[in-house]
Amino acid sequence: MTKYACIILCLLITGSPVFSQAAPAVDENIPYLMTFGGNSNTSWGDDDFFQVFFCVIPPSQTDPFYIRIYDPDTGGDLDEVKGEFNTVTNFLIYAGKGCWSDTIAQVISRTGNFKSGYLLSSKSFAADPKYDKKWYSFGPFNPLEGEYIERLRGNVFKVIAQGISGDDGNIYRYFLSTSPVENKPIEGGNFFTYKYHFRLSDDQKHVSQIYPFVDDRTISIQVSNFDWDNDGTIRIFSVAKNGILCDVSGENNWVVREFPIVAEEKNSTIEIQFTKNKSVQIRNNNVVLTVRNQYGVALPFYVVPIGGVPVYSPKIRMK
Amino acid sequence: MIKYSYLILLAILFSKTELNAQSQRYIVQPTAFSSRINDEFSPVFYKGGIVFCSNQSNKSLISYKDEKNRLFKIFYVAKKGTNGWAYPKIFSEEITTGFNDGPVTFDENEKIMYYSRNNSTRNILGNISDTTNKLGLYSAEFTDGIWTNIKPFTYNNPLYTLCTPSVTPDGERIYFSSDMPGGSGGMDLYYCERQNNEWGPPVNLGPVINTSKNESFPFACRYGKLFFASDGHEGFGGKDLFYSWEINGEWMVPVALDSAINSTADDFGIVTDSTFENGYFSTNRRKTDDIYSFSSAPVEFVNCDTIKENNYCFTLYDEQHRLIDTVPVIYKWDFGNGVIRTGTEVRHCFPGPGDYLVKLNIVDELTGKTITEQVEYNVKLENIEQPDIYSSNIGIVDKSIRFDGITSNLNGFRIKDYLWNFGEGFKPGGPSMNTTFKKKGEYMVQLGLLAEEDSLGTIPKTCVMKKIRVYNSYQELALKGETGKDELNVKTDALASQDKTIQIRIYFMDDLSEKQKAKIEETLKEFKKAAVKFDKNGIKPASYPFLNKIATILKENPDIRLELAVIGSEDVLSEGPMAISAIWAQELGFYLKNKEIDTDSFHCKGFGLSYPFFKPFVPDNATIDGEMELIFIKN
Numbered sequence: 001m002t003k004y005a006c007i008i009l010c011l012l013i014t015g016s017p018v019f020s021q022a023a024p025a026v027d028e029n030i031p032y033l034m035t036f037g038g039n040s041n042t043s044w045g046d047d048d049f050f051q052v053f054f055c056v057i058p059p060s061q062t063d064p065f066y067i068r069i070y071d072p073d074t075g076g077d078l079d080e081v082k083g084e085f086n087t088v089t090n091f092l093i094y095a096g097k098g099c100w101s102d103t104i105a106q107v108i109s110r111t112g113n114f115k116s117g118y119l120l121s122s123k124s125f126a127a128d129p130k131y132d133k134k135w136y137s138f139g140p141f142n143p144l145e146g147e148y149i150e151r152l153r154g155n156v157f158k159v160i161a162q163g164i165s166g167d168d169g170n171i172y173r174y175f176l177s178t179s180p181v182e183n184k185p186i187e188g189g190n191f192f193t194y195k196y197h198f199r200l201s202d203d204q205k206h207v208s209q210i211y212p213f214v215d216d217r218t219i220s221i222q223v224s225n226f227d228w229d230n231d232g233t234i235r236i237f238s239v240a241k242n243g244i245l246c247d248v249s250g251e252n253n254w255v256v257r258e259f260p261i262v263a264e265e266k267n268s269t270i271e272i273q274f275t276k277n278k279s280v281q282i283r284n285n286n287v288v289l290t291v292r293n294q295y296g297v298a299l300p301f302y303v304v305p306i307g308g309v310p311v312y313s314p315k316i317r318m319k
Numbered sequence: 320m321i322k323y324s325y326l327i328l329l330a331i332l333f334s335k336t337e338l339n340a341q342s343q344r345y346i347v348q349p350t351a352f353s354s355r356i357n358d359e360f361s362p363v364f365y366k367g368g369i370v371f372c373s374n375q376s377n378k379s380l381i382s383y384k385d386e387k388n389r390l391f392k393i394f395y396v397a398k399k400g401t402n403g404w405a406y407p408k409i410f411s412e413e414i415t416t417g418f419n420d421g422p423v424t425f426d427e428n429e430k431i432m433y434y435s436r437n438n439s440t441r442n443i444l445g446n447i448s449d450t451t452n453k454l455g456l457y458s459a460e461f462t463d464g465i466w467t468n469i470k471p472f473t474y475n476n477p478l479y480t481l482c483t484p485s486v487t488p489d490g491e492r493i494y495f496s497s498d499m500p501g502g503s504g505g506m507d508l509y510y511c512e513r514q515n516n517e518w519g520p521p522v523n524l525g526p527v528i529n530t531s532k533n534e535s536f537p538f539a540c541r542y543g544k545l546f547f548a549s550d551g552h553e554g555f556g557g558k559d560l561f562y563s564w565e566i567n568g569e570w571m572v573p574v575a576l577d578s579a580i581n582s583t584a585d586d587f588g589i590v591t592d593s594t595f596e597n598g599y600f601s602t603n604r605r606k607t608d609d610i611y612s613f614s615s616a617p618v619e620f621v622n623c624d625t626i627k628e629n630n631y632c633f634t635l636y637d638e639q640h641r642l643i644d645t646v647p648v649i650y651k652w653d654f655g656n657g658v659i660r661t662g663t664e665v666r667h668c669f670p671g672p673g674d675y676l677v678k679l680n681i682v683d684e685l686t687g688k689t690i691t692e693q694v695e696y697n698v699k700l701e702n703i704e705q706p707d708i709y710s711s712n713i714g715i716v717d718k719s720i721r722f723d724g725i726t727s728n729l730n731g732f733r734i735k736d737y738l739w740n741f742g743e744g745f746k747p748g749g750p751s752m753n754t755t756f757k758k759k760g761e762y763m764v765q766l767g768l769l770a771e772e773d774s775l776g777t778i779p780k781t782c783v784m785k786k787i788r789v790y791n792s793y794q795e796l797a798l799k800g801e802t803g804k805d806e807l808n809v810k811t812d813a814l815a816s817q818d819k820t821i822q823i824r825i826y827f828m829d830d831l832s833e834k835q836k837a838k839i840e841e842t843l844k845e846f847k848k849a850a851v852k853f854d855k856n857g858i859k860p861a862s863y864p865f866l867n868k869i870a871t872i873l874k875e876n877p878d879i880r881l882e883l884a885v886i887g888s889e890d891v892l893s894e895g896p897m898a899i900s901a902i903w904a905q906e907l908g909f910y911l912k913n914k915e916i917d918t919d920s921f922h923c924k925g926f927g928l929s930y931p932f933f934k935p936f937v938p939d940n941a942t943i944d945g946e947m948e949l950i951f952i953k954n
Binding site for chain 1: 638698
């Protein structure tokens with residue numbers, strides 16, 4: 001059981017109901033998640049060909065629910081082709097004890113048994129026009145099958161997208177739904193991940209953001225980004241940071257920068273904002289981003305920010 | 320909306336003014352010529368003696384009809400020796416009537432007297448208790464050894480009383496008491512001003528002075544103090560003596576005189592020397608009206624502080640922003656009245672003490688989105704609690720310098736007496752004083768303040784001091800350069816522009832060496848007839864080059880000091896607590912301070928229109944709004 005993650009979250013999750021269980025969420029302004037095929041070159045933007053998301057189903061949700069995936073196959077207009085589409089992506093749904101609480105499940109590297117818990121459902125997708133720009137629903141799932149975590153105030157399920165083979169990029173997104181045929185949000189549901197693989201918009205005017213939660217043990221954070229490709233700026237906003245610039249990575253490499261966390265930022269969400277390059281248009285930019293605390297423990301990104309979007313609160317002084 | 324509240328108490332930045340106490344202020348005793356049988360009151364100084372009113376027997380041919388209502392006459396008593404008195408005698412047979420005469424007041428030369436008496440004196444056998452025979456004011460001239468040419472005052476009226484006159488030392492104003500219609504009730508104090516050798520219409524002193532009861536027996540002292548008696552203001556009981564003074568047409572709240580002078584009986588009819596150290600007053604504390612003398616006990620002040628300057632100019636910043644990297648965000652600070660400053664650190668001069676609301680918006684420069692919207696920041700500015708001497712820091716030998724103590728700010732310290740020390744010990748004076756220094760040098764002017772006696776019978780006191788440098792001569796520097804950037808603009812329509820243009824004059828005092836003068840002249844050689852311009856945001860950038868040169872002079876020449884005096888055509892901002900010249904002065908001082916100049920090297924002060932130093936400033940709305948005197952002296 002991890003010692004650091006998700007402390008205090010329970011208090012914050014019990015706020016006003018949230019309905020946006022898309023991942024990425026609308027407020028993140030990130031169009032899609034991405035996972036490349038297992039034979040891809042990491043220079044396309046995916047460092048490990050895995051995407052691990054967790055979803056939290058609140059105890060109030062007792063009816064079955066569905067995990068829906070938009071455009072799960074790798075083919076068609078949306079996905080990123082390298083030569084011809086040849087990629088297979090496996091989506092796996094895990095539940096039960098250890099699905100989240102097993103420490104290895106929360107680490108960034110994919111070397112251990114991060115597929116903890118028990119497999120509830122899985123399906124592999126290759127290029128299939130049937131799924132192009134369409135939703136596929138996993139489920140129905142009994143919420144009680146998830147791993148109940150008191151601190152998270154809900155039953156946790158794990159969704160893994162794994163690029164099995166091929167070298168194309170699978171571009172997709174998730175939705176937590178009470179319906180298998182349409183997106184009907186679960187009140188109080190949420191997605192979170194410790195390593196965010198996503199596709200940026202091609203629109204140079206777009207500003208995107210993701211929301212890591214900083215617990216009360218954090219005194220500094222290490223923000224790492226992979227394959228940013230000179231696509232503008234990455235900045236940090238919080239109640240105490242009004243847009244600190246992060247170092248940005250180039251082609252096929254990681255860049256890490258550490259930032260102190262002040263008292264006001266503990267137990268709050270910070271915002272990592274992506275502003276596209278205005279002078280040069282970067283298309284199909286795939287990025288991976290992690291945030292770790294001073295111990296190297298990954299902090300969770302919630303698609304619905306815990307406690308809301310942070311608003312910078314200046315400390316005005318006179319001299 | 321996020322709200323912050325901050326209290327900037329300037330006062331706490333400094334140690335609180337030390338208050339001391341004085342145990343006894345005045346010593347009083349009845350005069351030898353005051354009897355226990357008769358009444359004597361309303362003394363005035365005359366030819367080394369005292370003129371007063373009394374109902375004592377005058378040994379004249381006029382006899383009293385009613386012993387219970389004896390008539391009052393004007394008497395004179397001369398000094399005899401150092402402490403003695405001669406026997407009182409009728410002051411002037413010529414002005415003595417068969418009715419009530421007095422009290423009296425004299426002009427400074429003692430050639431004209433004003434006095435009150437019953438208006439009708441035709442029937443000396445009439446009933447002296449006849450209330451229809453009102454008192455009026457009369458004047459007489461001293462010609463060929465007698466008081467003659469008796470004239471009634473223009474505003475005498477048989478329907479009401481005018482009495483107890485007191486003419487000011489300059490003879491330009493006469494105070495009196497009257498129950499004329501339109502007052503606050505009972506007897507009120509009025510004054511008339513001399514206009515073309517006539518007295519102008521009576522002016523009621525207003526509700527600060529006059530109450531629904533009786534105010535009378537005014538005495539106009541030198542330095543603007545007006546003493547009077549009242550049974551309407553809160554005092555010790557009966558009639559009490561108070562004083563007040565007029566500043567810019569406003570009367571200050573009356574101050575009751577010392578408990579040694581005032582008593583539970585009636586105390587009235589006072590006369591003092593110019594410093595309120597010695598004098599006489601009237602009282603019936605021994606049942607009959609008597610004249611008492613008073614003299615002040617010596618007052619000493621120790622440990623006088625130097626004056627601390629109030630500061631209303633600050634740099635505002637976001638502490639959190641300072642701790643992190645420079646990021647592309649725009650800080651917009653809204654100071655109200657359309658003043659918006661941009662920057663992560665902004666400098667702003669508030670227009671004096673008060674409560675202000677600053678609103679901050681932070682905009683992301685990259686996205687144009689607002690990061691933080693309308694954070695409100697409350698600023699409360701208070702003046703330093705201290706006695707204050709408001710004056711120029713420099714002077715010229717034999718040229719009068721004005722010193723003001725009225726700007727003193729002492730909460731809970733109700734100032735009763737101003738005592739000034741211009742090098743010859745503390746002497747009582749008024750809130751404002753003029754003095755001249757006879758020799759070149761540095762003088763430490765001190766102001767001591769005494770408060771009203773407290774419940775323990777002690778008199779709180781405090782003092783402050785200020786260094787004045789006095790010079791024999793000065794010379795004005797004529798700028799001869801070519802640069803027209805800061806040149807005076809002739810404003811064709813003053814209303815068309817909110818800009819304010821301050822003309823600059825540069826002076827060298829006589830302690831500057833030729834080398835120092837040459838350095839200043841060399842640094843400013845490119846300028847001609849310079850001016851500094853202001854708008855609602857403060858100093859206009861066009862004026863920076865000239866001010867930067869001034870900063871350069873001070874920075875590179877620590878042996879040179881600048882005294883910067885601003886004289887403004889608009890004395891007071893309609894919406895602000897400070898004179899506009901003071902606001903301009905603090906803007907200039909703040910500008911120089913931010914050029915990292917040692918604050919001991921310069922001093923900026925605004926003087927309104929009241930303190931022309933070298934040349935009187937005549938407001939001319941078509942061209943300039945004020946004048947700035949840059950006075951360079953040796954540091």
